[in-house]
Amino acid sequence: MKPSTLDIENEKEVQIFNVDHVEKMGSRTWDESKKLWKIAAPAILTTVAQFSIGFVTVAFVGHLGEVELAAVSVVQNVLEGFVFGVMLGMGSALETLCGQAVGAGQYEMLGIYLQKSCVITLVTALFLSPLYIFTSPILKLLRQSKSISHLAGKYARWVIPQLFAYALNFPVQKFLQAQSEVWVMAVISLLGLGIHVFLNWLVVIKLGKGLLGAAIVENVSWCLVVIAQMVYVVSGFFPVSWTGLSLKAFTSLYRFLKLSLASAIMLCLELWYYTLVILMVGWLKNPEIAVDAISICMNLELWTLMITLGFHVAISEILCRSAVVSSTLFGVVFTGSILATKSVFPRMFSDKAEVINETSKLGYFLAATILLNSIQPVLHGVAVGAGWQVSVALVNIGCYYVFGLPLGALVGYKFDLGVRGIWLGMLSGCLLQTVVLVLLVSRANWNQEVCTLHNVVVFLVLILIFGIGFRGHG
Known part of the structure; x- marks a missing residue:
């Protein structure tokens, strides 16, 4: 059955609308x-x-x-x-x-x-x-x-x-x-x-x-x-x-x-979490090597976090989408760089073989944390900007101090995973906080110019892909 003239005209109008819509979205995003x-x-x-x-x-x-x-x-x-x-x-x-x-x-x-x-x-x-x-x-x-x-x-x-x-x-x-x-x-x-x-x-x-x-x-x-x-x-x-x-x-x-x-x-409440992690590592056997390794990784993590905090400063409802995308892209780049150089970057900070070896073992944990930290502060900024300071504070306390630190202590000391176990607890707390903030942001009644659930889903897909790769390398 041949399409009618009216159908053809309607199809053309839809195509023109789609092209215009894409162009407007591209221009708006730029x-x-x-x-x-x-x-x-x-x-x-x-x-x-x-x-x-x-x-x-x-x-x-x-x-x-x-x-x-x-x-x-x-x-x-x-x-x-x-x-x-x-x-x-x-x-x-x-x-x-x-x-x-x-x-x-x-x-x-x-x-x-x-x-x-x-x-x-x-x-x-x-x-x-x-x-x-x-x-x-x-x-x-x-x-x-x-x-x-x-x-x-x-x-x-x-x-x-x-x-x-x-x-x-x-x-x-x-x-x-x-x-x-x-x-x-x-x-x-x-x-x-x-x-x-x-x-x-x-x-x-x-x-x-x-x-x-x-x-x-x-x-x-x-x-x-x-x-x-x-x-x-x-x-x-x-x-x-x-x-x-x-x-x-x-x-x-x-x-x-x-x-x-x-x-x-x-x-x-956020910054002192890292203080407690360092103290916990100091209670391990051979603390000099353990403190050196986690300090090197933590310095790199916090250095990359400074970039995300720059986006945090710039966040408004209008700019949230670009902030999420830009910050996540930085996170992906840094994550890939850490994975590619996990046996090389420790040499920037130490000549000792033991320190280099122990730091390299933390490479995957560091990469995962950097990826999470590329998006979590942006979501944090959106939540605070929406007036949810008390909720965010409670989320921080629950995810870091109630969940992350005890888990790190359990895995690090009880299961004898040492510094990697303690970092795993920190990573788990960060992941839980990110998931909770994702739910808070995605369930809010934002208009179309604000962070959309689509942005969040894209980010979670990236985490999923990384997690599969992480297990594969492990």
């Missing part, structure tokens, strides 16, 4: 991606560059010896991770207040809020400084290796200046972010990283100053970044929002402190 990268690119560069200061230090110190690498890793992941969470969380309160001030057109309040935040974070740093001074006995009390605890205690005292650099860094960053001065932070952070690499090569390698030299270089690099940001703030580029020092910075501090502590607690 515009969305450009908006995303305009916001995310400087945020990614800033977070990656600043995190890489510690990352580079570990890479240089790792070639000094296995105890030196373990000591610096414990300080960075346990002590500085704890402090970093507190300071970043308290700085997030400033982000909220600055956003409100900009929305209300009260730009003159930005400088006052900045000063209030600096007062609180500096006082907080003063109260936290005993942790640096007594790091060695604290670690011994937590049943960590005596050799690691002793050297970590020395290194911690040497890097106390970084504590006060953190205290100023985050408030200044939030002040600049509120006024869209993100590229300035990116340029300063990249220059600081370049100087840091050069100084490590000069002081640690060429001049042979060892661990003390690494600590001095890290202090100098952080101080240069913070000073450069502060000079930019007070140099007249913000005539309305920065009008000089004011006594108003010391008024209503209690209200500001409450908001800062609330923000800090929310963030620390």
